[in-house]
Amino acid sequence: MADLMKNKTVVVTGVGVGLGVEVATAHFEEGANVVIAARSADRIEKVAAELDPTGKRVLAHVADINDDQSCAALIDAAVKRFGSVDALVQVAAFEDAWGGLFDADLDKWGKAYDTNVIGALRILRAAVPAIKAAGGGSIVLIGTQSAFKPAMPQAGYAASKGALLSTMYYLADELGPDKIRVNTVIPSWMWGPNVEMLVDYRAQKGDTTREAVLDEIAGKFPLRRIADDREVADATVFFNSDLSRAITGQHLMVNCGEMSR
Template sequence: MLLRNKTTLITGVGSGLGREMASSMLAAGANVVIAARSADGLRQAAKELDPSGERVLAHPADICDEESCEALVTAAVDRFGAVDSVVQVAAFEDAFGGLFDADLDKWSRAFDTNVLGSLRLLRAVVPAMKERGGGSVVLVGSQSAFKVAMPQGGYAASKGALLSAMYYLADELGPDGIRVNTVVPSWMWGPNVQLYVDFRAQTEGKSTDEILEEIVGKFPLRRMTEDSEVADAAVFFCSDLSRAVTGQYLLVNSGELMR
């Protein structure tokens, strides 16, 4: 197993990508610390992911709060002895609109969560990784930073800023053996996209297959990437298979955009 005897900390664990990240890390052999703001949701996720409770620790945390981040890392080290990798999934997405109709308070929240929240988390976890002798940081970007798909400029801009920050983080943390990479999804088949597709099908009087065809019909793979496939890419970044890879981003998008 790629991550046997390793511990991965994952934020933003809910019903979508964060949950799949946890599942994939467990399948790869890791101990997993799952975090989100909802304590009830975390407890349920932990029971479903690992009924034995031996390999999963659920700990509520808010990446917009430095003390909360520090408490999360402390809990992880106390339970499993170390943190080998961190996957930063938690994000604020509701920053839509154009120049004149955008809610700038939501833009601000997007940057505070997606960029500064990531930095708060890393400030808390990097010292533990240094003690371990190195580690891996996996950030979650968005193809919206490269290609306009929906009017979500605030979210896209924050993810673009996070990608820029990655290069500086990789340079700064590399001497300590800490790698920093970004997995960049686009459309992902999961609960949120399923709701969107179902809504469009109902309101437009079309079948879900027709809506899906409109979205993915010109993708080289002719299908939508699944949450679990993005999670598998993160497993690669967390594993020793990528031990010489840092400061890189990987598009996981069924070929929708090639760079």
């Protein structure tokens, strides 16, 4: 175990499967106390038990970023348990906003914005006073490459994440004087449970192999592969650690070179 995050407390929202779990794991392995949150108790309690059977450095707490009181209770629980909050990784998101102009469910577009932008602001409103009280720290938001490179039918999700990226620039400017940095990690394809199922489905449907499907997706990427969930999670550790102490208001694409901007 390294110690990039030693003696720091990190709150991670959206810990279900895939990226949220990997973000929590990556910070824990770098020495952090980790508070993991999601709307379901069963899943986060299982993750907490697997991550730290002693229970000394991991706290599972049910929370909904769309509810102000729930956000406040999450941060209060973190401070009560570990004494401070030094960083937040906002993973929780609503992704089910598919379709183009005429076939999209616009109510779901609204829900994507409400969760991915307004929900993010709700948890930040709760967390920022605690991070400021700790002497400053870091906030990491999760974006999507589809906000830069159209990938139908992800328009609604991408639009909400594009709005979140714009919001980040203002947050970095506003919170900088309080020594709070705000950055965004931008993944594209991420090899994890969800993409693995999709690739297997495409292989079965097309009567081909997993390797052939992966080559179709990533064969022209400079690194010739898809980044995995842990590699995206490692970028959040970088932003939360002192290695990026002079970096704020930035986005970092973790995409094996698929595109750069």
